[in-house]
Amino acid sequence: MTKSSVIQVPPKGGFSFDLSRRNAMLQQQGAKLPKYRKTGTTIVGLVYKDGVILGADTRATEGEIVCDKNCEKIHYLAPNIYCCGAGTAADTENVTDMVSSQLALHRYATGRDSRVVTALTMIKTHLFRYQGHVSAALVLGGVDVTGPHLHAIYPHGSTDTLPFATMGSGSLAAMSVFESRYKENLTREEGMEIVSAAICAGIFNDLGSGSNVDLCIITKEGKEYLRNYQQPNPRSYTRSKGYDFMNGYTAVLSTQIRQLRQHVQVLEGDRMDEE
């Protein structure tokens, strides 16, 4: 698209692509972009007889390093709506935080419990506006007055409504478990078993997923957040002597002890009015 004689208009919001070409050129010349903290991830959701069950692993990676062995990928949106997030951790955290605030304001304005499709529309309009640069792939599930709902949301802003969904790098491993075992009207125990099996398939077969299994079961009565429902990767060896670092391991060059109380002055002043 050529811009020959265009009046400069101040930006109205949305992603500014001004630096994208420059960054691409720098990358071509050999500059290294900073590594994002990604949640490699296996996230899943399924609809069972009484509601929805969401599941996630707990490994967060920064390139090849595991930067968090027990992170939380199931985010709160509303008392009856939760969302699993895959992709760039910052993006999933911030999008879900932002939408959860918007939903709270919406509840106050309407005087009603939030509906899953409301959260869905808020998230998809935000992601579409950023044309896929907000790298958040989400599995959104909840139960509202119209019943249980499960949606898969992709970074470019498209959504799918499904009875079972998987996302993230471990999605293929998890989907294989779902496709062979899912049926309609599962009981709570069957549903939890299938979800954990799917997450475990991701944990053991995908390098980007690992550590523990988190579950969140949502019904019209309420929600049950089972943090670390399964821990199939315990630390199997601990040194019997412990991991203390005794004095003498690091050379001490000088010691200075200062009392902090001398530097804190309590001033008499006006209190804020309490009324």
Added chain:
Amino acid sequence: MEPMACQWTDAPHSMGTTIMAVEYNGGVILGADSRTTTGVYVANRASDKITELTDNVYLCRSGSAADSQVVSDYVRYFLNQHTILLGRLATVKTASTLVKELSYQNKSFLETGLIVAGWDKYEGGSVYGIPLGGTLLRLPFATGGSGSSYLYGFLDQAWKSNMTQEEAEALVVKSISLAIARDGASGGVVRTVTINEEGVQRKFYAGDKLPLFHEEIAPRPTPIHAN
């Protein structure tokens, strides 16, 4: 190489697709496959690509899933307001013109091919094709998506005007099945929507109900192992 660079998480969600709509004497029939892909992974094997715009007008979506969903949401919203203002059902021409406006005015940002079809009391059944650039073309039948390439010759020979509902339905199902057989980006089930004076009827043809063609093997039920 980055071990975590997955095509199926990074590629945009697109609908390879085969979509079509035909006019018959009394209304229109829309048909679509159900495969949505992210790169080479089938992200949704049972998607619904025929979305409602109003009670009497439906839209077949192809191309980028996000772009087509956003366009259909906007048009549904505008048509809703239009129906309230007008006091009666919107015409298929109005709906397709709105879709065309969005497609044409945003042509540099959007990548979506659409087919609008429905029934109104002025024109009866009508089909409008709105391909990538935002052209609006009224046609007796329209096809779209990657699978439509395989249907040009077939429809040149098999389509005739003034078909009955049964003939038109059979033609749509056969066409989508032929395209699914040859196009990797189309698959799953065949969904059809029939719109006429009486109203709207949705039909669903599972894989084993579809006609078989050259070198295709009949599907067999696979045993599901319980562990």
